[in-house]
Every structure is written in C-alpha cells, then in structure tokens.
C-alpha cells in the first residue's frame with residue numbers, strides 16, 4: 115500500500131515539475147585565499163573566500179540551479195557545506211569532509227552543483243573541515259519564485275546580519291593544541307556583527323571603536339526584514355535591539371507562525387528571519403544592538419558582549435550618540451528558562467501552501483544520548499582533560515566518531531566498504547544509566563565509524579537525550595539532507611510511556627538545527643526520503659572535533675528519482 119502511495123506521489127511530483135516554470139542557473143566563483151584583517155588592535159591573516167569576511171552572499175530564487183566553483187589557493191584541505199540545502203539529487207554537493215566528499219586539496223577545484231527546490235528563506239554556507247568555518251562562511255538567500263510573495267507583509271527593505279566570532283589566535287592552532295593536550299580549547303576574543311565586534315571592545319581603528327562597528331542604517335516608519343545567521347563556532351547567542359520589538363517569521367528557511375519578542379536566542383547553525391518595524395518618530399537617532407552568549411555547563415567560554423548600532427537616517431532631535439548604558443537588556447548568561455520559553459514559541463505556519471507533513475506514525479524509534487565523555491590519556495603524557503588523566507571527548511550513544519579516510523558516500527556508492535565503516539551504530543544506548551543524574555564510573559567513550567542504515571521512506575523518530583557526564587549542556591544538533599519536525603522537548607530523562615502523549619503532531623516547528631535542552635531531551639520526526647549518506651552532529655565545533663558526530667545511510671528507493679546519482683567527474687580524490 116505504501117509503495118503505491120509513494121509511486122503516485124512521485125508521479126505527481128514529476129507532473130508538478132513539468133507544469134511549473136524552471137529556474138535559471140547562477141554561477142559563482144569562490145577563490146580561497148589568505149587575507150589580512152584587523153580587529154581588536156590585531157592584524158591577522160585569515161582564510162577567506164574572495165578576500166571577504168564574512169564571505170560573499172549566494173542569491174538565488176527557489177527553483178534555480180547554483181554552480182559554485184571553489185578553487186583552493188591555501189595549504190589547507192577544504193570543503194564547503196551549503197547548510198540547510200536539502201541536496202535532493204545532488205548528494206555529492208553537500209560538502210562535509212570524509213562524509214560526502216574528500217577535501218579539495220591545494221591548487222585543486224570542485225564545482226558544487228545543485229538545484230534549490232522546495233525551499234526559500236535564509237541559510238548559510240560554511241567550510242566543513244576542522245575549524246575553518248571560523249572565517250569561511252557567508253549567507254545563502256533564497257527568494258520565493260517570481261510573483262510569489264512572502265506569507266507576511268512585504269518589507270520595505272531586507273538586511274542580513276551574520277553573528278560570528280573574532281579570534282586573536284589562529285583557530286587551526288587552537289583546536290590542534292586542544293586535541294593534543296586533551297583540554298578545553300581557548301575561546302574567542304569577541305563576538306561580531308557582520309565581522310565587526312563593536313564599541314564594547316578595545317579597538318585601535320577609531321574613536322571608541324566606532325570604526326570597528328557595524329551600523330544598520332534605517333528610515334523611520336518602515337518594515338525591515340532582518341536575515342539573522344549564527345555562524346559562531348561554539349556559542350549559542352542572545353540578540354536584542356534596544357527599545358525595539360521584533361517579529362519572528364522564519365526559522366532555518368521555513369516559515370513559522372509570527373510571534374513578537376524583544377530578544378532572540380539562536381544557536382550555531384540556525385538562521386532566523388525577523389521583521390523590524392522602525393519607530394515613526396524615534397526619540398533618538400541611534401540605538402544599540404547587543405549580542406552575548408547563552409551558556410550552561412562547566413568550562414570556560416567567551417563571556418563578552420558585542421554591540422552594533424541601529425541608526426535612523428533621519429536625525430531625531432534627541433541625543434545623537436549612544437552610551438553603553440543604552441545596551442538592550444539581555445537575559446543572564448545561564449537563563450535556561452528563557453531558552454525553554456523561547457523555543458516553545460516556534461510553530462510551523464501550517465497553511466495550505468505550507469502544510470505540515472510530520473509523520474503521524476513511526477516505523478523506527480531511535481534513542482540517542484548526546485554529550486561529553488573522556489578518552490584515556492596516552493602513556494607518558496599529562497593531559498588537561500577531566501582529572502588530568504584523561505582527554506575530553508564527546509559522543510552519540512557513547513560512540514565518538516572517527517572520520518574514515520575515504521568519504522562514506524563514495525564507499526557506499528561504489529559498494530567498496532573496505533572496512534571504512536560499520537553498519538551497527540546502536541539505536542539505543544548500550545549501557546543505560548540515569549542520563550541526567552550521577553554519571554557512571556567509567557566515562558570513557560568508544561571510538562568507531564558506524565552508521566545507522568535506513569530503508570527509503572522510513573518514518574523515523576529520534577529522541578536526543580543530553581547527558582550530564584562531565585556537565586549537562588545544550589547541544590545544537592544539525593542533520594544534513596533533511597529538515598526535522600520538533601515534536602517534543604523536556605527536562606530530565608525522556609519517559610517513553612508518558613512524554614509522547616504531549617507531542618505536537620499538528621504544527622510542530624521544522625528545522626535543520628535543533629538545540630537539545632541542557633539536562634533534557636528533544637524528540638524529532640522525519641521521513642527518510644532522501645537517499646545518501648547524511649552527517650548529523652553537534653554544531654559546536656569543539657564538540658564535533660571531540661567526536662559528537664554520526665552518519666545516516668539512507669538506501670535508494672525503487673523509482674529513478676529515488677536513487678543516489680553517480681558522482682560528478684571532478685569530485686575530489688583522497
């Protein structure tokens with residue numbers, strides 16, 4: 115019955131494609147080069163795309179094909195990921211190193227080639243190897259098809275703001291040193307708005323750092339669509355604009371039921387579009403925007419605050435400058451009740467044009483613990499992990515993933531799994547314990563390269579359970595190739611007999627990056643209708659480096675458009 119249904123659905127999709135007008139092809143060239151940038155009185159050579167930090171914006175319309183030729187002129191191996199693009203039929207363009215491709219080596223190039231179908235909104239692209247995404251990232255803006263409007267009042271103007279970090283140190287040296295010592299890595303020195311840290315930091319580039327400050331120029335009485343992206347390596351961020359309220363209309367390139375808020379919480383990997391209505395008669399010319407982290411857990415983190423300026427181009431009679439007293443009020447750094455309140459406000463639009471297709475029944479239930487753990491310290495070395503005798507590690511169901519030496523997608527496609535991976539990833543924790551209570555005596559993780567295999571069109575429920583081994587922390591989990599519906603979340607241990615009764619199966623939010631609550635769980639549903647090998651990992655770069663990553667292998671379906679296509683001729687070799 116299921117296959118007849120999916121056959122007729124597939125025929126409908128094909129018919130719809132013929133009837134709808136096709137998009138155009140957009141060409142981009144990304145030259146990867148070193149470039150000098152100065153912030154916080156420090157000039158530093160960073161790796162950039164086309165000499166820009168943040169990198170260039172990819173503009174497209176829903177239905178367009180995008181071709182990006184990436185040419186690597188630096189000594190580092192490199193790949194680019196198009197975060198949130200579903201890559202149906204273009205699985206070889208997804209980008210995570212050693213998952214869907216081998217890296218583009220020095221003086222080599224690769225053309226990422228994909229069509230953006232069934233998606234519109236804000237996403238971003240970033241390097242997907244080691245910590246290179248610190249400086250190699252930029253926006254992806256997908257407009258609706260021609261003559262299709264937004265499901266909210268048309269804004270007068272659109273602006274993009276990428277939140278990021280500035281590091282005085284070389285980020286590749288930072289993670290190399292941390293992996294060597296086993297300790298927590300050094301932290302960033304500032305947060306940034308479109309690359310600028312703002313006047314709260316020491317700066318040598320102008321009076322009170324104003325030259326090092328991002329300014330958003332606006333006119334009174336207008337509506338602006340702000341496309342917000344968190345590209346920071348390791349930090350969830352609170353964002354607020356003094357004396358202005360914003361309306362959230364989209365998350366991860368999916369429309370949501372609009373809701374108002376003064377403050378936003380955004381994890382690395384998440385994108386959000388908001389409407390900003392400017393004041394018709396502002397009493398001041400300038401207002402401050404503020405940005406600082408949300409953090410619970412142990413260890414050090416960058417606890418600084420970045421700011422930027424909202425400037426009315428029609429001067430008001432009020433004071434023309436701002437002082438730091440004018441910073442917007444931001445929640446306290448560990449405000450988990452804000453997290454809970456805020457995340458519960460997201461609901462899918464769920465209209466005829468944008469229906470919710472959350473699986474109502476589940477073929478496969480999977481329960482995954484996510485969190486930190488330890489690895490033994492090599493003999494003859496003193497380590498800086500917990501108790502000085504271990505290294506920090508991180509895992510999913512206690513498996514800390516080792517990357518293979520050939521991409522998993524290649525091994526899978528060519529059926530040449532010469533011991534590169536195993537298919538026995540545990541679908542339930544091998545050892546049960548009180549996940550959010552006292553940790554077990556042995557906190558060491560297992561190392562391995564294992565995948566979960568799903569047959570085509572399986573409806574899957576994943577419960578992601580945070581653990582309090584080392585410390586309970588919120589983890590932003592990102593799944594490649596899919597969006598997932600967030601059907602439930604809670605604190606403590608997931609209770610499979612009680613918690614599903616409270617699931618939202620009507621209008622749950624759909625996202626590509628979901629924050630697992632610190633000391634809690636989140637339940638996700640999706641349908642495995644995109645064959646390929648798809649990475650899933652914490653979007654904190656430090657945790658992915660410690661092994662909080664795994665892959666899903668989704669098998670081909672019966673129909674031609676349900677199969678993994680052959681790799682492009684220029685796919686980089688290992």
Ligand SMILES: *[C@@H]1O[C@H](CO)[C@@H](O)[C@H](O)[C@H]1NC(C)=O
Pocket residue numbers: 148149150157159
């Ligand atoms: C960057 O600056 C350093 C000195 O600070 C200089 O030696 C180097 O040539 C510069 N690199 C580029 C690409 O401009």
Ligand SMILES: *[C@@H]1O[C@H](CO)[C@@H](O)[C@H](O)[C@H]1NC(C)=O
Pocket residue numbers: 181225227228682
């Ligand atoms: C991009 O992919 C499409 C579909 O597979 C193919 O027809 C086209 O030739 C590719 N273009 C380039 C430049 O590789």
Ligand SMILES: *[C@@H]1O[C@H](CO)[C@@H](O)[C@H](O)[C@H]1NC(C)=O
Pocket residue numbers: 283287288291300
């Ligand atoms: C980074 O910066 C700090 C403080 O300036 C320094 O102590 C540390 O050795 C640097 N290097 C690395 C790899 O983090």
Ligand SMILES: *[C@@H]1O[C@H](CO)[C@@H](O)[C@H](O)[C@H]1NC(C)=O
Pocket residue numbers: 356357397398443
């Ligand atoms: C901005 O809001 C603060 C309280 O959050 C208030 O004290 C201040 O007067 C407001 N300023 C303007 C210009 O509206």
Ligand SMILES: *[C@@H]1O[C@H](CO)[C@@H](O)[C@H](O)[C@H]1NC(C)=O
Pocket residue numbers: 414417418
């Ligand atoms: C940030 O952390 C440092 C080091 O842990 C501490 O000295 C400082 O007081 C903290 N600053 C704020 C604003 O919390």
Ligand SMILES: *[C@@H]1O[C@H](CO)[C@@H](O)[C@H](O)[C@H]1NC(C)=O
Pocket residue numbers: 435436437
């Ligand atoms: C704001 O402007 C006034 C008048 O021009 C000046 O006296 C004051 O120092 C300025 N404050 C800041 C923080 O720039």
Ligand SMILES: *[C@@H]1O[C@H](CO)[C@@H](O)[C@H](O)[C@H]1NC(C)=O
Pocket residue numbers: 446448450
């Ligand atoms: C948050 O941090 C403050 C200051 O460090 C502390 O007093 C408070 O107990 C913390 N709250 C929670 C919920 O951890």
Ligand SMILES: *[C@@H]1O[C@H](CO)[C@@H](O)[C@H](O)[C@H]1NC(C)=O
Pocket residue numbers: 374375451452455456
């Ligand atoms: C949740 O947020 C709303 C405003 O956005 C606020 O009125 C309410 O008090 C908050 N609830 C909690 C429990 O913090």
Ligand SMILES: *[C@@H]1O[C@H](CO)[C@@H](O)[C@H](O)[C@H]1NC(C)=O
Pocket residue numbers: 493494
């Ligand atoms: C480790 O220590 C042992 C004895 O202390 C020594 O024989 C061995 O050579 C050391 N190994 C390394 C790699 O330093």
Ligand SMILES: *[C@@H]1O[C@H](CO)[C@@H](O)[C@H](O)[C@H]1NC(C)=O
Pocket residue numbers: 501502
């Ligand atoms: C770990 O080592 C550092 C110095 O290397 C020392 O100060 C600290 O007391 C040690 N901690 C434990 C728990 O042994």
Ligand SMILES: *[C@@H]1O[C@H](CO)[C@@H](O)[C@H](O)[C@H]1NC(C)=O
Pocket residue numbers: 548549550551552
């Ligand atoms: C797990 O540990 C927490 C925190 O100590 C405790 O509140 C809870 O009752 C424990 N749950 C079970 C099932 O033992």
Ligand SMILES: *[C@@H]1O[C@H](CO)[C@@H](O)[C@H](O)[C@H]1NC(C)=O
Pocket residue numbers: 189190191216217219519687688
């Ligand atoms: C670059 O990638 C190739 C292929 O996987 C690998 O053999 C080589 O060691 C890598 N080089 C660096 C500097 O990581």
Ligand SMILES: [Cu+2]
Pocket residue numbers: 588589590652653654657658662
């Ligand atoms: Cu994490």
